[in-house]
Amino acid sequence: MKKLMFVFLAVLLVAGAAFAGGQQDDGKTVIGALIRNTDEQFVADYADVLKGLAEEKGVELNLQDSRGDMALQLDQLNTLLSQGVKYFVVVSNTTEATGDIAKKIQAQGGGAAFSNIQPSVEALKVGPNFYLASSPESVAGEIQADILDKYFKAHPEKLANGDPDALDAIFLYGQLGHPAQTYRTNAVKQGLIDAGYKLNVVAEDTANWKPDEAQAKMDTWLAAFSGEFDVVIANNDGMALGAVESLLTAGYVDDPNDPSKDVDGDGIVLKVPVVGVDATQVAVKSMEEKKLYATVLQDAVGQATTAFELAYMMATEGSATGKKAWGLSPLSAPIDESPANDAAVAGQCYLVPFKAVTPDNYKDFMN
Amino acid sequence: MKQLAKPSIGGFISKYTGYVTFVVMVIVLGILTRGGSLRLLSWQNLAIAESVRAFGALGVGMIIITRGIDLSLGQVIGLSACVSASLAQTPDYVSALYPGLDLPAIVPVIAGIGVGVLFGLFNGFLVAYGKLPPFIATLGSMTIAAGLQLIYTHASTVGSLQNEYKKIAQGFLGPVPNMVIYVAIAVLFLWVLLNHTKQGKRIYAIGGNPTAARVSGIAVKFETMKVYLMAGTLYGFAGVLLSSRLGLANALTGDMMELDAIAAATVGGVSHSGGVGKIGGIIIGVLTLGLINFGMTYLGVDSYYQLLVKGAIIISAVYLDMRRAA
Structure with a gap:
């Protein structure tokens, strides 16, 4: 029976020791990434781009995959917030949850950029540090x-x-x-x-x-x-x-x-x-x-880079309001689609263009 | 190795392996996170995160004690969450399933529990009276519940729930999350039931040896049915808590939770050979897996590796369980 205990401890220690390394670097910029489900190709690509950008900028990225489970995503958010992480890149499981996510982050004085799944208008209205960096589905x-x-x-x-x-x-x-x-x-x-x-x-x-x-x-x-x-x-x-x-x-x-x-x-x-x-x-x-x-x-590189740059600007400069991210400017006027259809939050919306891939242009998309 | 009445450290550890493991893990994690995981906020988060699973694990744990299994748990919790959520949406929400509906919070609660009760009865009937193997019977009801969720929600999210309803799971009593209080009540009830009532003895007897139980005059079918019904009731309430906590429900809510709950019950010492398992053990099982999830998130362990660690732990727990039973 003691073996059971040993297994738990061994596993925890190995996991802890292997990854606690990053924890030691105090003073490093920390960004949390809540990612709904990397089983999906787009989301997996998005997560990979984030990891690459974090390494490039020397940012400590705590990336969590909720595997499609909204409850798990909320738990992951709570855990990261309790650690003092303030700035997030969020690919939520559902639009309806984004309001609560934003409120929790706002309560800690932080901010977030939402990609892939649109945040609700309510979520963006929580504060000026909440952004849309997405191409709506x-x-x-x-x-x-x-x-x-x-x-x-x-x-x-x-x-x-x-x-x-x-x-x-x-x-x-x-x-x-x-x-x-x-x-x-x-x-x-x-x-x-x-x-x-x-x-x-x-x-x-x-x-x-x-x-x-x-x-x-x-x-x-x-x-x-x-x-x-x-x-x-x-x-x-x-x-x-x-x-x-x-x-x-x-x-x-x-x-x-x-x-x-x-x-x-x-x-x-x-x-x-x-x-x-x-x-x-x-x-x-x-x-x-x-x-x-x-x-x-659906441009994983564009969305991930825009969201990451917004979170990075918030973490290093305190705010990203009105600034360019991935070369994109925030909307100056509302469009038809939620949440960018609300004039009050249009300035927090960065729309990453989708691209049609047709027989005329497919060659441009071959690696 | 038979322990004598004389207390010994080895005997204590052996008897309370689960608890000792948990405490040691808490200490180790506390060191690794430099105290961060020991703060009140961390405990509150852990408790809130694991409460719904605790209900699932308690239900399926009792079923496993009777040599059964229940795969429908996650989907039944999900269906209950969807039904309760649909009756608790804000009346002015245009995309509500029933726009304009404004009911007191008790109605969705009862409806959600009702869903669980119905599925408990259905599972119990199939297993006890229909003599279907529990794995197959609940595989069927799992699929039915999944289908009903999609039909009922039109595969979209049931969101914008009333604040009064959200408070049920999101509220606190002092520093204690409401969710923990509900779990405590369920634990107390089931602990008394299993340890201090005739029915509890019957449940263990059925799991230990169904033939002997029948011969000794226990109505095995009826008792088995009751266990599935109780489990269903727990799932129903779990669904209510889940939708209240999330403030929404969709067809993916509760997906795969059966695996977490079964794993937690197993890690908590409930034997799949039947007749063995304690309520305290189940809760420790839930907390142990929860602490592993929490710890790995806190330490920033890559999500992909988290799955490996969880899988390894479940396999070792079952392996040791089998050796114990042999």
Whole structure:
């Protein structure tokens, strides 16, 4: 039984000793990073950029991954605050929690920059040291809609499948209830409707962000809805590529005799366009092979750098109000999207642009 | 090695391994954080963080004592959190699930507990009367609860809860967080139940040897059902506390909490062979894992490595538990 005790102690001591090193440097600037879930590619990239920047600037970064658990994120915040950490970079689990997060940080006289998941207007109103450094998720959906609008304007004959008057779409969702899933989905649907399409959802289901699940779903749908859909829209590139694999395997291409040939000149070898979000390197490679049609880059480097610079300015100069971060200026006037739609806090909003990655420009995104 | 009546240090440590481990960990962490982890604020944070898990671990701990298991815990807590939250939203919140609804805080509390009670009955029925293996029965109800959460919330966050409701979990009585008081009440109740009532003896008897328990006249099915019901009630209340504490709930609330709770009960000395386990042990198990989480966050241990450490601890605890039982 004493072994149990020994194991606990050994583990704690090893962990403690290995990492307590950074604790000894008093006087070093400390920034806390609360990150919702590094299982997701964008968030993982974001966290990596933060680590790199911290090293570059000699900042001690305490980065915590809450693995999608809002309660855990709150615990992590409490722990860091109790240690005296004042300035934070936050990728929250949900917009609704940002108000409470900001209030807790404000109570300690600190500040925070929120990325990826938008903070609420209420959170930014907590004080001038709370910033938005993000490209709201819904914009990714809007850009998907925009890319598809241009595609179908250029190739109206591609709308002929299923209901010829409607845009017949198949949707692959991320984990249901995940903010990126909800915002991206709603925005792409609304964007297509706003662009004047009659949207007909042929099939929709979650594939939990995963290529293999998406491929299996697409296999089933191909058996059921072959020839009845115009487009496949996925919440991320992983699932989009799963769908692409399924379509290729089933020979759902322009020329089944030569699946690498784009017969109809729409830029892809598949019969229908497939779009994703993230612009991962695999996805861009697939675009080069004319398989995936398009994706959207949510700029992890831009968001992480903007947020980090804001937190760094607060920690070293006391405030970042009105200053430039990653070369971006704060908004001078409100825009349509929350929280930057409130004039009172527009000056605390730094909008990092999303980028459409299409057959015309994908080469710029290859590493 | 049989301990004689004569007290000895070895015997004490052996009997109270869990407690001794915890105390030593507190001291070691105190040294590593140069006293930071010993401050009142740190203890308050730890207690608040672990309260909801404590309810889960107490519930599943009792079930494990009867040789069962409950995988539905996290999702039931999540569903309870969503249902209670939906009845506690501020009436002027435009995105509320029921806009304009303004109920006294007791209503969402009861509704949340009700969710737990229903799932407790459902699980208990499947296991005790349907004779389904608990792992499979609760795997099914876990999936059902997850589905209901998504359907009920339309997969969006149920936020903007009324202050009166948030105070239930966020309030303090002097320096003591309300959450700790609720846990203390549950602990006291269950401790009396397990140690000083006939029902407690029956629960241990069923876990120790179900056949012998039946032969000796215990209504095994009914008693098993009651254990799942009690656990469900605890989960229901845990869900209420979770939504009150977070001020929101969504379909991911409570996700995977079953694993933490089962791990805590196991680390706390509840044997998966059945019939063995104490309420104090379960709480120490919860606090031990909580302290590890807290300590690693405090020391800035990389989140990825935190998972390795947690996994290693769970495996060692079960390994030692098996050797003890053998």
